[in-house]
Amino acid sequence: MSVVILSALGIWCLASVLMLTVWRRRRGQTSEAVSFAFEQAIILVPRIAVAMLAASFIAVIVPTALIAAWVGHGSGFVGLLISSLAGAIVPGGPVIAIPLAVLLRSAGAGIPQIIAFITAWSIFAMHRIIIYELTNVGWRFTVLRLSVCLPAPLLAGMAAYGLVR
Amino acid sequence: MSAFGRRLTFLKTLLKLAFGPSFFLFALVTTASGVAAYLIKGPVVFNAALGQGVERLGAILPRLAGALLVAGCVRVLVSKEFIARWLGGRSSISALALAEVAGALTPGGPVAAFALIATLQTAGADRGVLVAYATGWALLGFQRILMWEVPLLGADFMAMRLVSSFLLPILAGEAARRISLLVSRPPTAT
Numbered sequence: 447m448s449v450v451i452l453s454a455l456g457i458w459c460l461a462s463v464l465m466l467t468v469w470r471r472r473r474g475q476t477s478e479a480v481s482f483a484f485e486q487a488i489i490l491v492p493r494i495a496v497a498m499l500a501a502s503f504i505a506v507i508v509p510t511a512l513i514a515a516w517v518g519h520g521s522g523f524v525g526l527l528i529s530s531l532a533g534a535i536v537p538g539g540p541v542i543a544i545p546l547a548v549l550l551r552s553a554g555a556g557i558p559q560i561i562a563f564i565t566a567w568s569i570f571a572m573h574r575i576i577i578y579e580l581t582n583v584g585w586r587f588t589v590l591r592l593s594v595c596l597p598a599p600l601l602a603g604m605a606a607y608g609l610v611r
Numbered sequence: 612m613s614a615f616g617r618r619l620t621f622l623k624t625l626l627k628l629a630f631g632p633s634f635f636l637f638a639l640v641t642t643a644s645g646v647a648a649y650l651i652k653g654p655v656v657f658n659a660a661l662g663q664g665v666e667r668l669g670a671i672l673p674r675l676a677g678a679l680l681v682a683g684c685v686r687v688l689v690s691k692e693f694i695a696r697w698l699g700g701r702s703s704i705s706a707l708a709l710a711e712v713a714g715a716l717t718p719g720g721p722v723a724a725f726a727l728i729a730t731l732q733t734a735g736a737d738r739g740v741l742v743a744y745a746t747g748w749a750l751l752g753f754q755r756i757l758m759w760e761v762p763l764l765g766a767d768f769m770a771m772r773l774v775s776s777f778l779l780p781i782l783a784g785e786a787a788r789r790i791s792l793l794v795s796r797p798p799t800a801t
Contacts, residue, residue, distance in 0.1 A: 450674075489625060496640075498664050502661070502667065
């Protein structure tokens, strides 16, 4: 529980420092920063609430042993490969991907595997590529970006292995 | 319309966004998984899962509130011109690193980021710099980290992911620069 309080405290310290900076440098825009937070809270809280409940329920139904075997900490490089592929095909934004990561963690997935999962989703999120990237910057840039980022989820996962150990 | 009335309509729009189709889809999934957990594992496990979910939410909300304030402040402090200025460099590691940081600091969702890339692309910005920017935004975008990752997965997880990923946009940018050089035709024929 103390970790929860500490990280909340850390965030609030950062928020206070930044609010002070906004107040001193951009006095007129203080309310803009606050109303952004307020608007986003109204939109996000209901979704996060149901998504987290779903993650808790699904965590008790899914076969935990299977997940631990496939993408647990001991699954190594193969586990990184599996979780990268899974992350790449997640259909949708953070409201789906991040609760899925929470679910994976409570079902016994390893931290490096979850990092590979989030990295793959961040880079390859299909809906984003189709809706925003191809229409805005064209297929040439998209193909270049995707091909140079292909190993990124595995690299991030391997780096995380180095950190965990 | 009075100021109060305008605020009320605004709040209504927000609530409509909050309780839109995707919310109900999620609520449906939650209900279905809750029923399944109750039927398969019984009331004891169901209650424990429900309790854990509520406890997690209790841990998330204070973090989320602070994180949203941080996001709001960064949005105000970092202007679009500021970001664009950071993307003027060409083919050096420091230019790529600057582009990565600019990507991480870009406020707004994919609309803002890709619109900026499109503009800079037509202005002839370096390909490697743009790829480093796009990758920095996708991997390390502050808004997603603050609004989703820190509240739901925790600051320690976020820190570990940042350390594991901070070199990747630079590597991607450098690889993209080399590939573009390999396949490049005269710069006029892009």
